[in-house]
Amino acid sequence: MDNRYGFINLYAINFYTMKDKFFSIEDAISKLWDKLDGWMDAIILRLPNLVMAILIMIVFYFIARGVKKLLLKLLLPRIGQKSIQDIIAKIIFLSVLLIGFFIALGVLELNKVLTSILAGAGVVGLAVGLALQGTLSNTVGGLVLSFMPKININDYIETDDVKGFVSEISLRNIVLRRPDNNYTVVPNSKFVENSFTNYSISKRSRITVTCGVGYESSMQEVEDLVIRIISENFEQKKGESVEFFFTDFGDSSINFMTRFWIDMVKNKQEYAAKHKAMKLIKSEFDSKGINIPFPIRTLDFGKNKLQMAKNENED
Secondary structure (H helix, E strand, O other), X not given: OHHHHHHHHHHHHHHHHHHHHHHHHHHHHHHHHHHHHHHHHHHHHHHHHHHHHHHHXXXXXXXXXXXXXXXXXXXXXXXOOHHHHHHHHHHHHHHHHHHHHHHHHHHOOOHHHHHHHHHHHHHHHHHHHHHXXXXXXXXXXXXXXXXXXXXXXXXXXXXXXXXXXXXXXXXXXXXXXXXXXXXXXXXXXXXXXXXXEEOOOOOEEEEEEEEEEOOOOOHHHHHHHHHHHHHHHOOOOOOOOOXXXXXXXXXXXXXXXXXXXXXXXXXXXXXXXXXXXXXXHHHHHHHHOOOOOOOOOOOOOHHHHHHHHHHHHHO
């Protein structure tokens, strides 16, 4: 009998325990549905605001595009730098979108959320700034390059490692199109920190051509001849002139250099001018009988012959 009553009591305890669990799950589901129902009511009540916020973002997107196109068409062409035009246009585009975003949050009555977003953005910005120092350095370099008056799109520039035409200036890097039509991407931070030469700033540059004549040549005749040839074939503007200097007595020739001005905004023009000047000088020297000697080595075997003759006499 005791065992029977004990079994009944145990069954009753398990029954009430399962019943409590069942009601506990049922209460949880009921509360969940109540919460979802409350959310649905809130969504339905705010549905007009949500639609309005979406419409505001769409309208401001098209406004931003229109303002960007208007600036690029009317105002920004007055700015000489193409890179500055692009950066200002992007900043205006993002600014208009940001205004639309803030208005949309106001329509949704999420002012507190906006405050939280701004506070979180500050913390995240600090963390990202520490983690991406190199990227930020390139970005700052891009802004510096964009506003530098000494570099423009399509300028021909030369750095320590590469030379070519400026194809693009972005917030991260500068793209150079090399003379072989390949492109080199240089991080802005390295480009700003290192020196570079811009051949496109000045339309005129002075180049040097060197040569040598034989020791039998008249030095004054050579000087007058070279100056006349260069002056007749390369226009020298006001303040410019052809310069001629003998530089040294070489092993086989008297060496000289001549300097003159040419139109030059890229290296190809320098190569072409030197090519032309060398052909003119060689042709004129040939017609005047002026020798351009090649290196000569004189070998003296006299001492060796004496030594050999001495050895033969001893034998």
